[in-house]
Structure formats: C-alpha cells, structure tokens
Amino acid sequence: MLHDLRNPLNAIKGYGEMLLEDIVDAGAVSLRQDLERLLTEAARLLVSLEWIVNFTCYHAATAETEDERTRLMAADPLLAIRAPDLSRKHPRETGRILVVDDNASNRDLLLRRLEREGHQPIEARSGRQALQILEEEDVDLILLDLMMPDMNGLQVLERLKGSKRLRDIPVIMISGLQETGSVIRCIEAGAEDYLPKPFDQVLLRARIHACLERKRWHDRELGYLAQLKAEKEKSDALLRSILPGQIVGRLNGGEVVIADRFENVTILFCDLVGFTKVAARIAPGDLVENLNRIFSAFDALAGSLGVEKIKTIGDAYMAAAGLPEVRPDHAEVMAELALRMLETLEGLNQATKIRFRARIGVHTGPVVAGVIGMNKFIYDVWGDTVNVASRLEACSLPGRIQVSEEIQRALEQSYEFEPRGVVSLRGKGRMATAFLTGRRHTS
Helix, strand or coil, X not given: CHHHHHHHHHHHHHHHXXXXXXXXXXXXXXXXXXXXXXXXXXXXXXXXHHHHHHHHHHHHHCCCXXXXXXXXXXXXXXXXXXXXXXXXXXXXXXXXXXXXXXXXXXXXXXXXXXXHCCCEEEEECCHHXXXXXXXXXXXXXXXXXXXXXXXXXXXXXXXXXXXXXXXXXCEEEEEEHHHHHHHHHHHHHCCCEEEEECCCHHHHHHHHHHHHHHHHHHHXXXXXXXXXXXHHHHHHHHHXXXXXXXXXXXXXXXXXXXXXXXXXXXXXEEEEXXXXXXXXXXXXXXXXXXXXXXXXXXXXXXXXXXXXXXXXXXXXXXXXXXXCCCCCCHHHHHHHHHHHHHHHHHHHHCCCCCCCEEEEEEEEEEEEEEEECCCCCEEEEECHHHHHHHHHHHCCCCXXXXXXXXXXXXXXXXXXXXXXXXXXXXXXXXXXXXXXEEECCCX
C-alpha cells in the first residue's frame, strides 16, 4: 500500500532534517554528506509516490463508475481523503495558519509544507509569543505544540478558549505518541484535533483541510446569524413605529390576544379645517408633502412628551396619554400637546403659501385598548371616552381646543380656560364644555 511506504519515508525525512541541523552545528562533514544523500533519495521517492497518488486521485475523482472508483481507492485508503481535493467541485481550503512550536526544526518543517499547500504560515517560538501575535493578527487555524517550556500547549489553549475574540479559532494540537493523555485533555478543553509527530503529509493536509472547512462554515453561520439579527432589529424597529414598545415586547413574547382596560386615559383628536377643499386645488404631491410635514411635527411633539400616537385618519390625528403605561399626569401632558400642536402649526404656516388651521377636542376617562389585525397590526382604543373626544373635536372651532368639564376640573390650577357653555354632541346629547386657552402663570 502507498500509505505503508509514505509513513516511514516521511519519518525518515522529518527526523533526518532535524538531525541535519544538529550535524551542521557539530561540524561532522562526512556524516552530513551521507545524510544529505539519504534525504535527497527519500525526497525523490516521496515525489514519485506523490505523482502516483495524484494520478490515482485524479482518476478516482473523475471515475465514471463507482466500481472503478472503489478499485482505484483500494491502492490506499487515505486516497479517499485526497481525491475530492482534485475535483473541481471541491476546491482546497487555504488560510492563515499560526505554527506554535519551541523546536526550530519542527517549525521549519511545518512552515515549508504549509507554504507548498498554498497557506500563509506564521511562526511563534513560544506560547507567549503566539498570544502576542494573536492580539494583533487574525488567523484561520493554530497548530499548537503540546510540550513547550514556560507555557505549555494546554495553558495556551485555555487562554485562547477564555478569550471572546479568540475562542472560535480552531486549534490542532501537535504531540508525540506518548502524550495521548495530554492530547485528550486538550480535546476536552476545546481543541479541534491533533497531529502526531513525526508529521504525515497526507494526514497533515487532511486535518488542516477539515478544520479550515469547518471554520469557513462556522464563519458563514455567524454571518447568517448576524444578518438574521439585523433583520430582526429592522422588523422590531418597524413594529415599534406602528405599535408601542411595550406591546411589541408582548407580541414577541407570544401573546396572541392583547386587550387591556385603563381607568384614567386622556384622548385627543385633531382635525385640519377645510383640508378637503385644499386637497381639491393643489397637486397630489404637494398635498401629501404638506400633510406629512404637519403630522411628522405632531409625532415629534407626542414623542417628546411621552404621549402615544394612536393613528391618523385622513387629515385627523388621534393620540392618547396614560396607556399602555399608566401615568398620573395624563391630562397635563395632553393639554401641553394640544397647545404645542397649535403653536407648531402656526410656525409651519409661516414657511408655506398654504395656511392650515386645526380644531382639537380632548376628553378623559376609561378606555379599552388592544391590538387588532393579523397582517397589518394596529394598536387602537375604544370606549365612550374616545367617542366624546371625537365629538368635541367635531364641534370645536378653528384654532381652538375644546375640552370636557372633566378636563377643566383636572387642570384648572395649571391652565387657563374660557367657558363655552353647553353644546350638543352628536349621539351624546348636551354637555358643558370649555376652551383651553393657555398655561396659567404662577407668581
């Protein structure tokens, strides 16, 4: 079998290269020449074996029948690992690989082999140097020697797995056959795999390829998860632009039916006076632009005061204070919103040829609020309080804020009112009302 020849040749070559370094230092010239000839012949034989392996792999990868592929693979079981690498459907993975070993010969041997495979190797002479390199550079894989002075491979591995930035880098431990127990501890600590010394070229290639491929899939998975997170954040942001944040949280929590009763809520309706006539004489683009400008300003006011915009209906604007979070100052903040809406509208009128005026109605009392719809959610409010606020707006006057007696009683210490008397509200009968005119100035 080809594997039976390759293993001892790799061992001869690996140990021979290490011995050659020692012989050069010792000055044994004749022994050095013999060893160099031995290494040359071993390398030549390995090249011949490599050619046979590649030839067999190519035909195995492109075999027309499964029987032919099986027959070719019988020459060496490890060809099954390499044959897919030669297929156009399975390009070989390459990457930046950090080699950590205190033995210079081992490092040089690995660095040369990695370069021949198309990788970008980086070397570290110790565990501490490896950690320093990783602080500044990104790598795809680490080949980590187990037995090193000062800081051994297991200690380096524990530091890597304890780092949020470095823990996902795959690590292959390098060890001698007698260090199996330590290798097992490293695997339990998070190492991906191990390589025994002396290095088998096919095994080295296969395990590096497998680790890099797993890392590529892991990186893709992280990318997909990041995309999903970004899309979820966009979805949540869109929902929050339609629904109150608390309601979005309840929907995400799995609630199907969301309906609550609130005893003390203030409702506001605002309608642009004569908007239908204006719409008939200006271009659609100008109409939408003006309406968007006004309602966007109203949205900003509501957001700054913590008031919940419920919806717009044509040229009407509806808001509520005191839901979905209960607040005792619901009437005060709604009065402030109403006054600021009229002030803001007057300021916007100064910048355009079209002058808009608004009438506003405000009432306070109990309501029911909840989410309706399946494809298009809407957070809406129902109850007599809503109907009264709508009727107060309908019979208000341009540029005025009409409020109920309940609002006047609640705010008479802080705001100025002008009594209007009794008005007839459609569907409600006669009701005493007043106009909110401004803030009460206290000395």
